[in-house]
Amino acid sequence: MKEFAQLDLSALSDVPVHPLNQDVFERFLAEIVAAASTHALPEALEKPSEVLPQFLAAAFSLSPYLADCFRASPALLDEVDKPLLPQVEQQIDIARNSWKQDNETAPRSDSAIMQTLRLAKRRVAFLTALADLAGLSSPEQTTALLSDFAEASVAATVDHLLFSAGAEGHLALQDMKNPSHASGVVVLGMGKLGACELNYSSDIDIVVFFEPEAPVVKDSDRVRSLFPRLMRRLVHILQERTGDGYVFRTDLRLRPDPGSTALAIPVEAALLYYESRGQNWERAAFIKARPIAGDLKAGETFMREMVPFIFRKYLDYAAISDIHSIKRQIHAHKGFGLVAVNGHNVKLGRGGIREIEFFAQTQQLIAGGRMPQLRCRRTVDALNALREARWIDAKTCEELTDAYWFLRSIEHRIQMVRDEQSHILPDDDAELLRIAHMSRYESYEAFSNALLHALHTVERRYARLFERETTLSGESGNxxxxxxxxxxxxxxxxxxxxxxxxxxxxRIVRSWHYGRYRSTQSTKARQRLTEIMPDLLKAFGESRRAEEAFSRFDRFLAGLPAGVQLFSLLKNNIGMLRLVVEIMSAAPRLAEIIADRAHIVDGMLDPALMTELPTREYLSRRLDAFMSGVVLYEERLDRLRIFAAEQRFLIGIRLMTGAINGFAAGKAFTTLASLVIGEALDGVLGEMKSAHGEADGQRVAVLAMGKLGSGELTAGSDVDVIVLYDCDDPLGQTSGPKQLEVPRYFARLTQRLVAALSAPTAEGVLYEVDMRLRPSGNAGPLATRISAFEKYQRNDAWTWEHMALSRAHPICGDEALMADTSAVIKEIMALPRERPKLIDDISSMRARIERDKPAKSIWDLKLIPGGLIDIEFLAQYCHLAAPDAVKAGQAEPLSTDDVLATYGAQVMSAGDIETCRKALSLYTDIAQLTRACLTERFDPENAPAGLLERVCRLGDCPDVKALEALIRDTSGGVRAVFKRISPLASSSSEH
Structure with a gap:
């Protein structure tokens, strides 16, 4: 408000508004000049040729309310030539302190505070209206000032009532100079008051709760009748009309079940109501709720308790339809069927303010549980947050923001005319011209064009989100x-x-409408299903082998416990509907996940799903938010399972749609596993510490092996890990109430970690855990001390174990131990090796695998000659055989592709490296996609049509036969490279 603070009406260079007519204008101009001399008003008002008196005359001609204020109290103009903001702020301060009394023990009378507030309100309303009409303050500034004054008035009245109750002995106030302190009285501003968006002549919506056990309460039973009585006095003080007018019409009907509850309700009862019976419209209302009076600290606590009700982690998608149904009911009841000018309701009508609010609030309800940055009270802040989160584009945000403030400005002018809480434009053209002139338009036509443009803009944006109506007989036919x-x-x-x-x-669709599945038994579910049917059938019909995909969707519906949420979601999001059809057409594994965890669809709504890579920062941020507030160990494990299942699903969606390739998916699956294992380890360490204490100087870390270590996990991969530890006394005992010997302690810790990851709970299994790569395999201890690990790797490990170690990577635990482990691995990798022996060992291993576990088909990309194992063995050979100088500074583990790129040139030609890397890319893309989409081995004969199309696209092939030929050529090239590097491989059997 910086500019507003520095400007006053005397700075006007011309009259910004046109008077209603010349006769009325001249009459008011004469009155102003006369009053200036009679009441010692600013000298500028005595000169009818000056802009200031002409502006005031024009304003009074347009607003009978302002004219009446002037006539009743000409002193309102005594400082009109000075900056207006300080004057308004002074009145806000007067209102806020109006409860304070001269005698510290005797409260002011209700009538005294009523008069103070009314006089302050008259001056605030008068000055803000003039500043608004003159263009010195924006609608945003006007609403903020009116809201500040309302908040000050309510807060002062509550303090007055609490002080009075304390003085009468009903309450034991903690601080007579701050009656609300620790009072437990929660007063929330709702609607536009809560959002600091108050209308010029608005009612104020508040709800009041109280803590029966607050320190101020003397008798918790009597206080249940005391606080409602105080609230009746509050309403009387604020809205009773006296000779000085009124302060605010006050509405408390947004409290729980207002027809049967008192004006003030115990906090516990309110929270229980919202938890068990709260409606979706109440969730929307509480988006704007804000503590404005009473015990503000208790108010903030109450709002924190309400967050799970307002912003759910798993959205009830029926909320979208519920909120839109409110809008339809408004239209039906009020008859606001068309956009118009004369007689149009700029708040509730088509294209009006309420549509902008619903546009923002519905999307806040959808995503606010997952994205705290969307939990904004002000409508324009919510629009900006939606834009920044990429839920809406910049143009939509700009158009709706501009329209919002334009319509709010018109709303203010409608109410400035006679201080009525109206939102309806006049039917009469002459009266409508009054609003046009107040809005600084010269003609009805110019005003009408601007208004219609704003209304149509809002209607169009709102319709795209909410009102995409479908019919049973539309463009497609019956x-x-x-x-x-x-x-x-x-x-x-x-x-x-x-x-x-x-x-x-x-036949299938008829069975749905007969309610033969639980998901279609309710009337509302069948209604929603009917509404989406045309789009649903059209989308399935466009997929190849449409009946197959539709049957899979039918099986999905058969397993759903309820359908209203899903059908409401699909009705309001055509992109989501098409994505669901894609899943049913191409990805049985993903379809099963949706069927088992319907809430998982929430994550698909993220606008950044297809554009933002699931990096460590991305996943870590979401994991932290999802795990916030977890206390119990069992809850931690269940939350981890929910989070991992959802994120694996979303990575699979990205894969299926081509948003990421196989390499990126491998890194994402691996990062997800690393974070989840780290979180599980923290939980296990906490449990072990509670039960058994700790070993002196203990350090624990998890070493990832296999594909987990090299960043190449797939959707269904096991995780290979080794648990490493160190401590001061390896033969000592732990410090807790149930002491354990150190080796037993770390063995038990490892068992707990494996159970945390692999034990089935109600939310399923996190990961199957394989620990066979630890020193001495299954014969060795479950947990390995770092010194023993180093000794084994230096002295006893086989070549294959060093090959496995080349992919190792410490992923979580004590950072110092992780660094020590990385140093050990680096040193082991740098040990000198004889290439002939290395080649011999690797060739023998490959031959043994090929003999004992031959590939079952060309699609067994791991085991076929020239497949993934050949490439991985070649990469590991390059890594182990590379000179020490090349490895200098290479502490981090690398993927197979990274190893080929980094070390391949030491033992392979550029052409051979390129052959292997291209093959690896193709194999990885196919393997990642098929494992994400299927629960069984990929077989073209039985694979879904949609998946076959996607697999063929990965090889840029027109059909499966062409792709098989490509794989044979590719694997043949890799096998030739393997033979060149390892001549012994020529004795291996060919595929």
Whole structure:
């Protein structure tokens, strides 16, 4: 408000508003000049040729309310030539302190505070209206000032009432100079008051709760009748009309079940109501709720308790339809069917303020549980947050923000005319011209054009989000599924949509409408399903082998416990509907995950899903948010399972849609596993410490092996790990109440970690854990001391164990031990090796695998000659055989592709490296995609049509036969490289 603070009406160079008519204007100009001399007003008002008196005359001609204020109290103009903001702020301070009394023990009378507040309100309303009409303050500044004054008035009244109750002995106030301190009285500003967006002549919506056990309460039973009585006095003080007017019409009907509850409700009862019976419209209302009076600390605590109710981690998607149904009911009840000018309601009508608010609030409800930055009270702040989160584009944000403030400005002017809480433009053209002139438009036409542009803009944006209505007989043709017999027109429509067996599809859809599944038993679910049916059938019809995909969706619905949420979501998000169809067409594994965990669909709503890579920072941020507030160990494990399942699913979605390739998916799956294992380790360490204490100087770390170590996990991979530890006394005991010998302690810790990851709970299994790569395999101890690990790797490890070590990577635990482990691995990797022996060992291992576990088909990309094992063995050979100088400074583990790029040139030609890397890329893309989408081994004969298409695209092949030929050529090239590096491989069997 910096500019507003520095400007006053005397700075006007011309009259910014046109008077209603010349006669009325001249009459008011004469009155102002006369009053200036009679009441010693600023000299500028005595000169009718000056801009200031002409502006005031024009304003009074347009607003009977301002004219009446002037006539009742000409002194309102006594400082009109000075900056207005300090004057308004002074009145806000007067209001806030109006409860304070001269006598510290005797409260002011209700009538005294009523008069103080009313006089302050009149001056605030008068000055803010003039500043607004003159263009010195924006609608944003006007709403903020009006809200500040309302907050000050409510807070002062509450302090007055509490002080009075304390003086009468009903309450034991903790601080007579601050009656609300520790009072437990929670007063929330709701609606536009809570969001600091108050209208010029608005009612104020508040709700009041209290703590019966607060320190001020003397008798918790009597206080249940005391606080409602005090609230009746509050309403009387604020809204009773006296000779000085009123302060604010006050509405407490947003409290729980207002028809049967008192004006003030115990906090516990309120929270119980919202938890068990709260409605979606109440969730939307509480987005703007804000503590404005009473015990502000208790108010903030109450709002924190309400967050899970308002912003759910797993959204009830029916909220979208519920909120939109409120809008439809408004239209039906009020008859606001069309955008218009004359008689249009700029708040509730089509294209009005409420549509902008609903546009923002609905999306806040959708995503606010996962994205705290969307929990904004002000509508324009919410729009900006949605833009920054990429839920809406910049143009939508700009258009709706501009329209919002334009319509709020018009709303203010409607109310400035006679200080009425109206939002309806006049029907009469002459009266409408009054609003046009107050809005600084010269003509009705110019005002009408600007208003219609804003209304149509809002209506268009709102309609795209909410009102994409579907019908049973639309562009596609008939879609009727009632009765027992097939409708011929419907069968024809289904055939035209792409279904080869339309009668089968009609039979399935009829079974849904008969409510044969739990998900379609409710009336509302079937209604939502009917609304999405045209788009659903069209999307499935466009997929190859449409009946197969549709049948999979049918099986999905059969397993759902309820359908309203999903159907409401799909109705309001056509992109989501198409993605679900893609999943059903191409990815049975992902379809099963959705069926088992319906809430997992929440994550698919993130606008950045397809554009933002699931990096460590991305996943870590989301894991921290998801785990916040977890206390119990069992809850930690369940939360980890939920989070991991959801994120694996979302990585699979990215893979399926081509948003990421196989290498990126491997890194994402690995990063996810690393974070989850780290979180599980923290939980296990905490449990072990509680039960057994700690070993002196203990350090624990988890060493990732295999694909977990090299960043190449797939959707269904096990995790290979080794648990390492160190401590001061390896033969000592722990410090806790149930002491354990150190080796036993770390063995038990390892067992607990494995159980934390692999034990099935109600939320499933995190990961299958394989620890066979630890020193001495299954014969060795479960946990290995770092010194023993180093000794084993230096003196006893086989070549294959050093090959495995080349992929090792410490992923979590004590940072110092992780650094020591990395140093050990680096030293082991740098040990000198004889290439002939290395080649011999590697060739023998490959031959043994090929003999004992041959590939079952060309699609066994890991085991086929020239497949993934060949490439991995070549990469590991390059790593182990590379000179020490090349390895200098290389402490971090590398993926197979990174190893080929980094070390390959030491033992392979550039052409051979390129052959292997291209093959690895193709194999990885296919393997990652098929394992993310399928629960079983990939077989083209049985694979979903949608998946086959995607797999073929990975090789840029027109069909499966061409892709098989490509794989044979590719694997042949890799096997030739393997033979060149390892001549012994020529004795291996060929595929």
């Amino acid at each position: 879609l009727v599924f009632t009765g027992e017999d097939d409708d011929p027109g419907t069968l024809e429509t289904l055939k035209g949509l792409g279904f080869e067996r339309p009668a089968d599809i009609a």
